Amino acid sequence: MAQVFFPRALAALIAGLPKVAECQAATVQELIATLDQRWPGVSMCLCATSADLRPHINVYVDGARATLATPVQATSVVRVLTAVSGG
Amino acid sequence: MSRVLLLVGTKKGAFVLEDDGSRTNWHLRGPFCDTWPIYHMMFDDATQTLYASGGNPWFGPGVWRSDDLGNTWSHSNAGLTYGEGGPPITTMWHLTAAHGALYAGADPAGLFRSMDQGQTWTHVEGLRAHPSRPSWNPGGGGLCLHSIVAHPTDPARLWVAISAVGTFASDDAGETWTTRNQGVRAEFQPERYPEYGQCVHKLLLAADGEQLYQQNHCGVYRSADAGASWEEITTGLPSDFGFPLALHPRDPNTLYVVPLNGADKGRFVPDGRMAVWRSTNRGDDWAPLTEGLPAQDAYLGVLREGMAVDTLDPAGIYVGTSTGQVFGSADEGASWQQLCTNLPPIWSVETALLEG
Numbered sequence: 001m002a003q004v005f006f007p008r009a010l011a012a013l014i015a016g017l018p019k020v021a022e023c024q025a026a027t028v029q030e031l032i033a034t035l036d037q038r039w040p041g042v043s044m045c046l047c048a049t050s051a052d053l054r055p056h057i058n059v060y061v062d063g064a065r066a067t068l069a070t071p072v073q074a075t076s077v078v079r080v081l082t083a084v085s086g087g
Numbered sequence: 088m089s090r091v092l093l094l095v096g097t098k099k100g101a102f103v104l105e106d107d108g109s110r111t112n113w114h115l116r117g118p119f120c121d122t123w124p125i126y127h128m129m130f131d132d133a134t135q136t137l138y139a140s141g142g143n144p145w146f147g148p149g150v151w152r153s154d155d156l157g158n159t160w161s162h163s164n165a166g167l168t169y170g171e172g173g174p175p176i177t178t179m180w181h182l183t184a185a186h187g188a189l190y191a192g193a194d195p196a197g198l199f200r201s202m203d204q205g206q207t208w209t210h211v212e213g214l215r216a217h218p219s220r221p222s223w224n225p226g227g228g229g230l231c232l233h234s235i236v237a238h239p240t241d242p243a244r245l246w247v248a249i250s251a252v253g254t255f256a257s258d259d260a261g262e263t264w265t266t267r268n269q270g271v272r273a274e275f276q277p278e279r280y281p282e283y284g285q286c287v288h289k290l291l292l293a294a295d296g297e298q299l300y301q302q303n304h305c306g307v308y309r310s311a312d313a314g315a316s317w318e319e320i321t322t323g324l325p326s327d328f329g330f331p332l333a334l335h336p337r338d339p340n341t342l343y344v345v346p347l348n349g350a351d352k353g354r355f356v357p358d359g360r361m362a363v364w365r366s367t368n369r370g371d372d373w374a375p376l377t378e379g380l381p382a383q384d385a386y387l388g389v390l391r392e393g394m395a396v397d398t399l400d401p402a403g404i405y406v407g408t409s410t411g412q413v414f415g416s417a418d419e420g421a422s423w424q425q426l427c428t429n430l431p432p433i434w435s436v437e438t439a440l441l442e443g
Contacts (some may be wrong), residue, residue: 009145009146010146013162014162036173040165042147045146056144057145082145
């Protein structure tokens with residue numbers, strides 16, 4: 001199963017969300033939907049619409065910047081990062 | 088003994104200023120809500136619950152809730168969406184509790200209702216179904232629904248106000264809406280008195296449940312007919328521009344505003360002198376309240392949610408500035424003291440009254 005690393009701020013926001021989780025999914029979109037089943041609110045926090053990540057959320061799959069359509073392998077490392085933002 | 092909590096929403100989190108019963112000694116707690124930008128806070132007397140609304144640049148909109156007067160908070164965004172094909176919501180701007188429901192206003196503008204104390208939300212679709220919606224354009228503060236006014240006794244009656252769009256009313260609990268902008272100027276539109284497109288900055292209902300007041304981008308107004316028509320009451324104020332508005336908790340004829348020098352002049356208090364202006368006759372006459380407020384070199388701004396009253400007698404008036412100062416008056420504005428100096432930019436001030 002893919003390993004998913006969450007940012008500290010998201011883990012603090014959603015009850016029970018660990019900093020690292022394992023998940024099986026074919027794409028980033030499917031991965032987020034699966035995670036949302038386990039920890040409701042994940043999808044709302046990461047996705048602006050069903051087709052887009054939020055503008056300041058970056059997802060990397062095996063080191064490459066991903067979109068919701070990016071494939072995920074069983075051995076993938078998925079990192080969810082908060083972009084440089086704020087003031 | 089009654090104690091006042093000042094609920095202060097800032098660019099970098101929620102804060103609570105807690106009174107010791109004197110309204111002169113205050114203790115600051117916070118920041119709360121994971122230092123999210125907090126646009127509004129409120130206390131629901133019926134459930135003794137604190138709420139805070141905001142939006143985070145990473146995770147989008149959210150409403151925070153505390154059942155222990157701010158010591159611990161939980162967050163929810165469940166249902167805060169316009170659904171497939173709708174625009175993403177960035178921020179929850181304003182909260183109002185009434186008749187067992189909790190309402191929240193969003194940016195881009197829309198109305199949400201929660202019947203489970205903010206755990207889940209349902210879009211009140213009638214407002215965005217209004218035929219004017221394709222023409223709604225954001226102002227400088229965004230396309231925010233910043234005022235939600237519930238009638239005190241009739242749950243079916245609601246008013247909302249949207250920046251750069253105007254005021255709407257519903258008589259059927261939000262199913263259908265009509266514009267309520269007749270008599271309100273819109274100097275930045277090709278037509279001076281359009282049906283909608285006015286930039287209302289704050290809308291409130293007086294203690295009698297009948298008279299509406301609004302501070303607008305273009306003046307201050309009153310309405311005695313539920314917003315069907317508006318009468319301008321700007322004469323006597325130093326400017327027609329300002330953001331906040333506060334109403335006396337018992338006297339429907341007394342209101343407070345903080346005029347700023349002008350939309351295109353820096354948007355701070357005129358001449359660097361801080362003043363809250365009060366009318367005791369529905370806006371026929373105005374007088375500045377300045378005792379204890381900075382009298383020179385004070386280029387302060389106050390945003391639309393930045394003024395509140397408590398319900399004690401005499402009423403307390405509180406003002407938070409966009410540069411982090413909180414001023415308070417325990418005598419209905421006759422004299423003021425600075426309660427807090429170095430907060431982040433203040434976006435909202437509300438009060439809660441605790442008994443015992």
